[in-house]
Amino acid sequence: MDLLEYQVKNVPPSIYYISNFITRDEESHIIKNVYSAPKPKWTFLSNRRLQDYGGIPHEKGMIPEKIPSWLQVYMNKIDELNLFEGKKVNQVLINEYLPGQGIMPHTDGPIFSPIITTITCGSHTILEFWENSECRTKVCDLLLERCSLVIIKNDMYSKYLHSISEVATDVISSTYANLCNCGIKYFINDALKRETRVSVTIRNVPKILKIKLS
Template sequence: MLKVPSLSSKPLEDLPKKLKENLAMKLEKLSQTFPMMEPSWVPHHLAGKIQDVHYVRNFLEPKQVEEFERIIDRTCDWEKMQTRDTQEFGSSGTCPCGRSLLRAALPPWQSTMVDALGSLGAFHPVLFPANSVRLNAYKPGQGIHPHLDGPVYFPRAAIVSLGSHCIFDFYPRMGEPEEHGFSWDRDKEVPSSPQMPPGTKPQLSLLLEPGSLLVLSGDAFTYHRHGIKAVEEDEITAEVKNAKDIGLSVGDSLRRTRRISLTIRHLLPRCNCSPVF
């Protein structure tokens, strides 16, 4: 239980710096550990060098995967990029004050999925409810450059895969991410982060299957860049942690087809223009 010492007698800004830091740390810890500690998540936690990665095989049934692909093909209005096609849902144009984005309702098929993730405890219902869905579509040979999603999406991302498999890589832990300046890297088409030393290899790789759910939170979200190599064929290496569970061996290779992913997150509101976010 978090004890808040004598807050009633002093305004927060008058508290000693150390005490404020302590409180902030405790609050952050609470928000990070809840709710992925629930027993139903435990079998899906990947033990290893990178903390806070959960992988759920068959989160969706093949029929649901096909149905979602059909809806996407019928309704999406993709922004075409070099590395992938993309579309963000849950927010629309800049709000009147210019500091944030206006909230927009998610299409019903996405709200169903987002609500399911909420009920399963993948998102904190009050502090960080999922309110944003980014769709990415990759042709064989396309991928996403290693990156951090950044503080606006703190503290986690849930990724649902449709279509092709792909290998998803996590890179070694980096130092403290810069507090400011999470800008868009136009060349790499991802949020910019400090350059990795040339030749940096992934520290953990996972084969994402269609219908699967990957949740990265805590350390994995904040400190480890993630990415998908722009290749037409994925080679199974010893680093692919779940290869054996799927019946694959080192040396196997898998040809990609079109893959679509839904990255589901809490987008931080930075103003009060939208009534509820």
């Protein structure tokens, strides 16, 4: 796959967006397995809940744990893109966002290889990018469709913040930088109602501790 075909234009380097990266059947497979996980697998935050697979990242290093086979399938799909300079992905963060839930502007930080790859399941969302400054000027918005993959690297990973607003409906805007990359034709001012979204962020943690969890 030639990633240049999927590069989002007119934004700082670099964002790649692949609509229909997975099928609807694969999406259903992911959602089924996420919600089949036992309750202790979930971490509950004030505005959402999440699951970690492969280990919990820490600045001193991640203690690796076995990846379930259903999830390894999608990690292999990411590895086939050869994004991490020969390194294999080894950690997955799954977030559940109910309509009206989001996440504050942030960066993922230096404990990860400087690339984010995220598969979106269940619902679209709008990913917002901001200058990392007191002024907090918006850089761009991305429409993340169901079954899509977004890849964020270079300056867009390290220099800019990303966030999701806590709204239940989005109105299509010309500020959405990837409209021409989307799998569906959208029109300005179209209203899209959010449903429950499951995001699957697959990445590499370079620093691994030798202890393993069974």
